[in-house]
Amino acid sequence: MGQKCFTLIILLSCFFQQSLAHDYAQALDLSFQYFEAQRSGPLPSNQRATWRADSGLEDGKDQGIDLVGGYYDAGDNVKFQFPMAYTITTLAWGVIEYRSQMDQLGQLQYALDAVKWGTDYFIKAHPEPNVLWAEVGDGPTDHACWMRPEDMTTPRTAYKIDASNPGSEVAAETAAAMAAASVVFKDSDPDYSSTLVTHATQLFNFADRFRANYDVSMPVVKDFYGSVNGYNDELLWAAMWLLAATSDPYYQNYVVQNAVALGGLAGTGSIQFSWDSKYSGVHVLASKILMDGTSGLNTDAFKAYQTQAESAMCSALGMSATPMKRTSGGLFHVQDWNNLHDVTGASFLIAAYGDYLTRYSQTLTCSGQIVQPSELLALAQQQVDYILGTNPKSFSYMVGYGTSFPQFTHHRGASIVSIKTDSAFVACDAGYEEWFQNPKPNPNVLAGAVVGGPDQNDDYTDERDNVQGGESATYNSGPIVGVLARLAGSSLSSSSSSSGNELSESVMHTNDSTSTYAQQNQQIRGETDEYDLKLDIHQELVSRWRRGKARFFKVLCTVTNRNEHAVEKLILTSDGLKGPVIGLHRLRGRKNSFTLPEKLKALQAGESFNFTYVSVKAMKADISVKQALLV
Numbered sequence: 354m355g356q357k358c359f360t361l362i363i364l365l366s367c368f369f370q371q372s373l374a375h376d377y378a379q380a381l382d383l384s385f386q387y388f389e390a391q392r393s394g395p396l397p398s399n400q401r402a403t404w405r406a407d408s409g410l411e412d413g414k415d416q417g418i419d420l421v422g423g424y425y426d427a428g429d430n431v432k433f434q435f436p437m438a439y440t441i442t443t444l445a446w447g448v449i450e451y452r453s454q455m456d457q458l459g460q461l462q463y464a465l466d467a468v469k470w471g472t473d474y475f476i477k478a479h480p481e482p483n484v485l486w487a488e489v490g491d492g493p494t495d496h497a498c499w500m501r502p503e504d505m506t507t508p509r510t511a512y513k514i515d516a517s518n519p520g521s522e523v524a525a526e527t528a529a530a531m532a533a534a535s536v537v538f539k540d541s542d543p544d545y546s547s548t549l550v551t552h553a554t555q556l557f558n559f560a561d562r563f564r565a566n567y568d569v570s571m572p573v574v575k576d577f578y579g580s581v582n583g584y585n586d587e588l589l590w591a592a593m594w595l596l597a598a599t600s601d602p603y604y605q606n607y608v609v610q611n612a613v614a615l616g617g618l619a620g621t622g623s624i625q626f627s628w629d630s631k632y633s634g635v636h637v638l639a640s641k642i643l644m645d646g647t648s649g650l651n652t653d654a655f656k657a658y659q660t661q662a663e664s665a666m667c668s669a670l671g672m673s674a675t676p677m678k679r680t681s682g683g684l685f686h687v688q689d690w691n692n693l694h695d696v697t698g699a700s701f702l703i704a705a706y707g708d709y710l711t712r713y714s715q716t717l718t719c720s721g722q723i724v725q726p727s728e729l730l731a732l733a734q735q736q737v738d739y740i741l742g743t744n745p746k747s748f749s750y751m752v753g754y755g756t757s758f759p760q761f762t763h764h765r766g767a768s769i770v771s772i773k774t775d776s777a778f779v780a781c782d783a784g785y786e787e788w789f790q791n792p793k794p795n796p797n798v799l800a801g802a803v804v805g806g807p808d809q810n811d812d813y814t815d816e817r818d819n820v821q822g823g824e825s826a827t828y829n830s831g832p833i834v835g836v837l838a839r840l841a842g843s844s845l846s847s848s849s850s851s852s853g854n855e856l857s858e859s860v861m862h863t864n865d866s867t868s869t870y871a872q873q874n875q876q877i878r879g880e881t882d883e884y885d886l887k888l889d890i891h892q893e894l895v896s897r898w899r900r901g902k903a904r905f906f907k908v909l910c911t912v913t914n915r916n917e918h919a920v921e922k923l924i925l926t927s928d929g930l931k932g933p934v935i936g937l938h939r940l941r942g943r944k945n946s947f948t949l950p951e952k953l954k955a956l957q958a959g960e961s962f963n964f965t966y967v968s969v970k971a972m973k974a975d976i977s978v979k980q981a982l983l984v
Contacts, residue, residue, distance in 0.1 A: 375741045376754075377841035378458050380801075383753050384834050385463035387801030388444075390766070391827055392470060393432060393502065394422040404771035404797040408502035409509065412489045413477075416511045420489050423474035427826040428764035430502045431490035434478065435567070435578050438526040439628040440831040441471035442594070443701065445533035447835025450705055452537075454842025464834070465537065472534045472549060475527055481515075482555040487523045487567065488512040492577045499784030501765055503772045506781065512571050516559075520567025521584035524560035525591040526631075528553045532594035539598075550598050557591045560584070582630045585615035590631035593638045602649075608639065609654040620661040622675040623668040626698035628828045636662035637702050637709075644713035662706060667719035669703055670732060670895075671909055671963035672935065679961070681889055681913055682745040682811040685736060690821050693750060693806035694829045696736055701832035704733035704839050722935055728907065730839075731895050737836050740803060745811045752825070753800035760794035761817040763824035767799040768817060789817060803829040886981055887915035892973045895965075906968045910976070913961040916983060921955045924948055924980040936964030946979060955984070 390402035393409040412432070413420030424440070426433045448455065448464050455461040478486040491508045498507050514520035535549035566584060568575040589608055596604035612618050617635055626633040639658030642648050648655040667673040669685070677699075678686045687695035707729030710717060717724040735743075742749040742757070749755035752762055762768070769779055769788045774796075779788070795817075802825035807813040813822055891911040914920050925937065926946045937947035949955075953962055966974065 375738055375743070375840075377737075377837050378460075380741060380751060380754050381455075381458065381460055381834065381837040381841055382463070383751065383801030384803075384830050384837060385460060385467055385801065387752075387799065387803075387825070387830055388424070388467040388470070388827065390799055390802075391424045391426075392422075393425055393430075394474075402800070404773060405766065406503045406772050408505070409489070412509050413486070413511050415509070416486075416513075418480060418486065418511070419477055420474075420486055420511055422470070422477065423489075424471060424827050425502060425766075426828070428762070428820075428824045429490075429492075429495050430500070430505050430507070430765060431492055431495050431577070432488065433574065433578050434485070434487040435523045435526055435574070435580075436628040436826070436828045437471060438475070438523065438530040439631075440827040441468060441475070441530040442526065442533050442590075443698070443828070443831035444468050444471070444834055445530065445537045446705075447701065447832070447838060448537045449533065450708065451835050451838035451842060454838045458838065458841055460838070465541070467834075468534050468537055469545075472531055475531055476548065476552060479527070479552050479556060483516045483519075483559045483563065484513055485515075485520070485524050485527060485556065485559070486511050486513045487520060487571060488574055492573065498781035499765055499769070499789045500779060500781055501769045501772060501784075503766075504779050512573055514567055514570055516563055518570035519559070519563035519565040520570050521560040521564050522580045522587050523567045524556045525584060525587035528556035528560060528591040529587070529594040529631075531556070532591065532598040535598045536594075550595075553591070553595055553598065557588075557595055560591065561588055578628065580629065582625075586617075586631040586635065589615050589617050589635045593635055596642075597638070605642075605649070605651060608635070608658075609651045612654060612657065618657050618661060620664060622664045622673060623677050624665045624695075624699040624702060626702055626832075627695055633662070633665050633699075633702055636665065637706050640706065641709050644709055644715055663717060663719075666703065666706055666717055666729060667724075669699060670719060670724060670728065671911070672719035672722065672724070672965065676963055678809075679911060680807070680809055680811045681891060681911075681961075682739065682807075683735060683891065683893055683911070684739045684744065684807065684811065686809045689808060691805035691824070691826065691829070692808075692822075693740060693803055694826060696740070696806070697803065697829055697831075697833040697836070700733045700736040700836050703729050703736075704836050707733070708839070720935060728895050733836055734840055735893065735895070737833065737840065740806070740833070744807070746807070746813065748813065750804050750806050750813075752802040752804070753798050759802075759804050759815050759823060761815050761819075761823065762795060762799050762802060762804060763817055763820050764795070764799055764802070767795045767797045767802075770796050791817075799825060801830065803833060805829075886920075886978065886983070888920070888978065888981075889913040889915055890976055892976075906970065907965060908968065908973065909963060909965050911961050911963050912956070914956040914958055917958055918983045919955045919957045920981050921984050922948075922980055922982045923956060923978065925976055926979040927974045927976045934964060934966045936962070 386401050389400055390405055395407045423432045424437055426436050445468050455464050489511045491510050494507045531549040531553035535546040538546040566580050568579045592604045592607045624633045636658050639655050640662045643655040643659050668675055668677050680686050685696045685699055707726040710726040740750045742755045749758040752758050804825050805822040893909045895907055895909045924946055928945055938950055940946045
């Protein structure tokens with residue numbers, strides 16, 4: 354949704370992101386359909402991914418235990434407990450925060466089913482206090498074959514952790530999942546909730562008492578879901594969820610007394626929330642405890658946690674010394690591999706934190722400027738909108754949503770003809786030859802799957818061998834469910850206290866999504882007499898609000914150097930920047946001219962920086978380059 358403006362001596366590429374009217378309710382429904390498509394075990398009669406059939410019916414048999422059920426985590430047929438548990442924790446958290454919205458949208462039962470499909474399996478996988486079966490299936494042999502789960506002949510070896518071979522990450526994450534799920538079922542099924550609390554308590558004690566990295570005890574998992582971040586974050590994370598589930602002061606004291614020892618206050622200043630890293634989740638949960646007044650005598654300790662959360666939120670907003678990296682299209686870019694996993698996790702935390710601020714009448718201050726909760730909600734919405742198609746490619750990264758979405762998702766079951774359509778056995782090598790290499794789109798639509806997404810340049814290749822960006826995973830979808838419910842429910846008149854109208858007004862909805870800067874033909878000093886100076890200036894409306902009769906609009910600008918050389922002595926000018934400007938240095942005596950912040954001496958090739966301005970008009974400012982030097 355943008356327009357390249359002009360090419361003279363200066364080339365300014367303008368991409369002013371506008372929010373389209375996305376159908377968040379449909380995206381939410383598709384997301385739950387995706388979880389049904391990932392089910393392992395005997396499928397229920399109300400299964401909506403009808404191209405799937407029963408599978409993994411003898412899982413655990415060789416080890417003498419029933420491990421039937423659970424979810425396949427991504428495009429293969431292995432059940433990895435660590436990411437599966439994170440998926441259920443985030444799903445449960447989404448239900449806890451946005452249960453009323455899900456209910457009014459007719460999606461609550463699907464949400465409960467999705468959570469319970471996971472926790473039912475976790476109960477099976479935890480037969481003794483200090484035993485947890487943490488993987489079913491063998492990664493290398495599974496990946497050597499391209500088989501639908503209904504046909505698989507690959508080994509279904511099961512691997513466990515116990516007191517002799519402990520694994521604190523996976524035990525603690527499973528404890529967190531079961532504790533969070535116990536909150537979900539506390540009123541509707543108290544007996545089941547109590548059972549989950551029992552398992553969660555035992556697993557936490559196991560993880561804490563027998564501390565060890567699970568990928569050391571279970572080296573088979575190292576090449577797939579090895580623990581990069583260690584287990585300290587999971588211990589704090591599990592304790593936070595057990596506190597939510599039980600209100601036992603032991604767990605509050607645990608997160609307070611172990612805050613430093615377990616790294617809870619050693620944040621990086623940005624959001625860290627994924628299947629491997631839970632610190633930012635801990636910070637947000639701790640902030641909620643501080644805001645709701647239940648921190649008791651531990652207020653100072655929880656304030657320290659909140660400081661970490663605030664730093665992360667300011668980073669996401671681009672209002673800190675260490676702003677989260679973004680693509681030119683505005684998407685958070687955390688890593689090249691499955692980046693949307695990090696995006697959905699960050700988006701959920703941002704939305705939840707914004708709603709906590711609203712619920713408890715709190716505000717956030719970044720770089721000395723007050724940030725409204727609506728600005729956080731608008732940021733979460735912008736990230737989700739990108740996933741749904743409001744991006745430079747106008748391409749939805751959720752399968753089945755919109756008119757243009759991935760057709761070649763890296764997924765065994767979706768890429769092979771349904772066993773219900775053709776029951777002929779598809780063997781290991783034949784799957785690769787006949788289906789993986791098939792030039793036609795996947796025969797089964799993996800509805801609701803969120804793939805890994807585009808690269809740092811907003812580029813995406815829709816090919817089946819694009820494992821880095823074209824494979825979906827349950828942990829991509831776990832966090833986005835809550836955000837979608839929040840956005841879909843924001844227009845409902847009874848959407849609790851989560852400030853729905855404020856969010857819907859925080860991003861402009863208009864048919865005019867392009868803008869052109871005034872042309873300026875001017876000489877730029879450099880090594881040659883004349884050349885194109887290529888700067889992308891991306892303007893994104895992130896918030897608007899009222900004070901009395903006055904209306905204010907906040908715009909986030911990202912300036913990216915597209916030249917092969919660094920840019921120094923950059924001076925931007927605009928007659929439209931009459932309000933506060935954060936992130937630029939205003940030249941003394943020249944109120945409409947700005948330079949780079951003092952800490953940024955030059956803008957290196959490919960480098961970006963952000964600034965924000967506040968206007969009283971719902972219009973983009975005309976920003977031009979007055980001076981620049983290529984070096």
